[in-house]
Amino acid sequence: MGIRERKERERGRRKQQITVAAKRIFLERGFDKATMEDIAKEAELSSGTLYLYFKNKHELYASITLKVLQFLNMRLAHIKAEKADLSPEEKLEVLKEVLLDSYDFDPMALTNLFHLQSREILKKLSPEFIKEIKEITKQIIDEIADIFEEGIEKGVFIKKHPVAFAQIIISVFSGIILWEEGKGTGDDESNYVKPTIELVFEILYRGLLKEKRIAI
Amino acid sequence: MGIRERKERERGRRKQQITVAAKRIFLERGFDKATMEDIAKEAELSSGTLYLYFKNKHELYASITLKVLQFLNMRLAHIKAEKADLSPEEKLEVLKEVLLDSYDFDPMALTNLFHLQSREILKKLSPEFIKEIKEITKQIIDEIADIFEEGIEKGVFIKKHPVAFAQIIISVFSGIILWEEGKGTGDDESNYVKPTIELVFEILYRGLLKEKRIAI
């Protein structure tokens, strides 16, 4: 392992360290109320150091989002590649699991996509960053849409625009997280995200099926 | 018309003027990035004037939200009173219309409920305000839950906790709006909120039905 390489790895570790801290702080306080000082303290670094690894606060935030998007994308690609022979219904079940995993990975990441839509914020990010986020978002949507498209083609799901389905899945998922995390400032630590997601997916799944006789 | 009365009306007009401006700015930039100066400029007033009509930034924001919540509550109470003899399925259709109306009334209002959960923000509001918001939120949730409860009792909808259904409706609705409005920062890009809501309601409706043979 060359010096160059070792340095690179070291640098990666530091970024990771900052990312982990930032995730926690952003989740706890939200973007605006989280200060760089807070994050630095959480990462046991000085505030100036954060700027050696991230251009500014917005880019730090965006990079976290990008990470989950990459994670999500990877997992979705995995479904396509490895689980190609699952039925659309089963793929939907896997999709739910993947989304819940992404929630565990970073609870706010998907909702953060909202944040990253703002023109004002985009201006603060480097162009490559913007490009990367846009591309990966598109890939994710397409990947999800593929599942629905297959289901429609196979006559399992009702016939609607599959991309619309995909966006709904993301929106609904984010909406529930925002709502539940929003309430979470209260005293009890109860978090209903998972059971609520389960319920919503159950209903959506039933609603998507083209024809079905169900007895409960 | 007495002087007193005219002044009262004049005051109402000003509040309206500020509210309209604030709605636009908050929608455009979000709570934190919107400045009182921005809002004042949009309303063609000076910043100090805003404080003659609203105690502070948070209360201005909350008052906007409260308005739609009242509107929503009123419409929902109306369903209960005047449309008591509709079937649960029909009531669900009316509910969708009511939610879309509230969206026309103020696009961000429902998503603002997230904002108003935070202890930090509640601290800045006058107690009467907090009480009113909490009460009306509860009423809305209950009113929606009632529709589901009736559907469950009549054996039309699947058997789940009706309050959970109600919260899902709100979350889903907000999620879609946030997602679509987020994208909408552009100049005149098309807005897919309404068709998306239509689609989601269709799926949810189908998913909620207890037993059904559907042919498309």
Added chain:
Amino acid sequence: MGIRERKERERGRRKQQITVAAKRIFLERGFDKATMEDIAKEAELSSGTLYLYFKNKHELYASITLKVLQFLNMRLAHIKAEKADLSPEEKLEVLKEVLLDSYDFDPMALTNLFHLQSREILKKLSPEFIKEIKEITKQIIDEIADIFEEGIEKGVFIKKHPVAFAQIIISVFSGIILWEEGKGTGDDESNYVKPTIELVFEILYRGLLKEKRIAI
């Protein structure tokens, strides 16, 4: 009584009304924390009206001070004229009474003289005002000094610069008021100004006497 005269009197009444209200508010909150709105409300007038009678907040404040100074000056001139045949000791007793009366008239007025020393504030006052205040302050000091001078000449008081004595009397008086009024923000309404003044005057009086055998 001509119209002109009646108007003049009416105007005087309004000024009086404002002055009374302002005195109370300034005493309660101090100059900086008292707002013109507060004073207007206390006077049952609108804030704009105050400016019809006083050039600005500083001049309103100064005019109140001037009033007590005039009152004090009048009373002191009275001692000189009517009580010329009292002994210096007796005059000192009367002086104490006069100062306590001025305290009843407006508790903060004498301490306000401190406020009116500031160059910054003087700039905001009209020149006539400044002149009048300076003159009357000088007269008061001289009047008090005269009492001491007489006492010294008659060999009753110790021999020091009588003007210094006069200034000490004012300073001490103001110091006690400030101290006691400062404490007065507390809960109990106890006010020790008068007994404290009594005590101080007793000590000062004993201290001033040139020669004395006292048994207690």
Added chain:
Amino acid sequence: MGIRERKERERGRRKQQITVAAKRIFLERGFDKATMEDIAKEAELSSGTLYLYFKNKHELYASITLKVLQFLNMRLAHIKAEKADLSPEEKLEVLKEVLLDSYDFDPMALTNLFHLQSREILKKLSPEFIKEIKEITKQIIDEIADIFEEGIEKGVFIKKHPVAFAQIIISVFSGIILWEEGKGTGDDESNYVKPTIELVFEILYRGLLKEKRIAI
């Protein structure tokens, strides 16, 4: 000298630098009219920097006052410990010197005690600060009262409540300073604080003595 130690010292120097500037500005303009910007400029720093060393404007002010109170307290404790065998009359003389020293240390500090009585201001200070100020104020008053108590017990001073004496000393002292400093806003006008204090103490001293034949 370790790095830690050097930094601590550096920090102390900065606080000192700010304190010195703040003292001057507060003395010149009074608490309310002095702005943080003014103080920063005087200290040749930016306004934000002040907040790295002091929680807020009130705490900066209070910390200045606390410093003299500590100084004063220390000196008074010293009298008690080291000069226990002085006569009450001599102790009174030392007390005067100590008060004049505190005046040199910070001309406004004692008068600031007035400022620090206000509930409104106390609310802005950290609890430890409040506690410390209250304790030290009490100690100072007690320490002074002790001198008088001893004098009374030994039959040298007239019999009055010794705490009242102590408070009078403080009030009188502050009154004179306020009066003289108030006039002192001019450029290089002479300052009569010290001779006036000398004179007042002479009179008070004479006034306090229980029985005495004095010839001048």
Added chain:
DNA sequence: CATGAATGAGCGTTCATTCAT
């Protein structure tokens, strides 16, 4: 004269960002 709505300068305070060490 009297009003009180509107103004806008000014304040205390925060915090992302920079840069000398």
Added chain:
DNA sequence: CATGAATGAACGCTCATTCAT
């Protein structure tokens, strides 16, 4: 590389003062 002290722009908010009615 890492630090953290320093910066200074920006914000929410107050209130003396003005002026159309």
